[in-house]
Amino acid sequence: MSEPAGSPPRLPLDWIAASLRRERTRAGLSLSELAKRAGIAKSTLSQLEAASGNPSVETLWALGVALGVPFSALVEPPAPSVQVIRAGEGSTVVSEKAEFAGTLLSASPPGARRDIYHLRVEPGAVRDSEPHIPGTVEHLIVSTGRVKAGPAGETVELDPGDYMTYRGDVPHSYEALTPGTTFILVMQHV
Secondary structure, three states: OOOOOOOOOEOOHHHHHHHHHHHHHHHOOOHHHHHHHHOOOHHHHHHHHOOOOOOOHHHHHHHHHHHOOOOHHHHOOOOOOOOOOOOOOOOEEEOOOOOEEEEEEEOOOOOOOEEEEEEEEOOOOOEEEOOOOOOOEEEEEEEEOOEEEEEOOOOEEEOOOOEEEEEOOOOEEEEEOOOOEEEEEEEEOO
């Protein structure tokens, strides 16, 4: 099945499958135990590890939290020595609950523990995010449009060029206030 015109490219399932098997093995967890910890069906996890299915942002975040690894550890392919990602060409994962898509721009190299994302969000639904691994701090810079973001009960409206930082290990959300909203999100894992 082909993607509709204008849709962001999807992540190759073999990257996700290999990453899930690697991290699950590293953590010493069975398929059943990881599925239980992540709150997903064992059959869903089995399909993902077999490079089938269609993982959402929510499923991959839940698996990352259950494994104690950043989201990027599950979706980042091996990087060449020089990497350029042209606007609109990065591998993207979409939400099943809101008009929200995240494109990983750079995963944290070993020892540095930070990930950089370019996100696009459209008005109409709030993207609620569960807490990430303990110690996570998010840094957000608005590129276009307007966004309301931050921890539950402490959200702030931001304009282009505005920057904010907040704990990412507590419930938080993102909401586009105007069409065509984009922002850069740096996730720092301590």
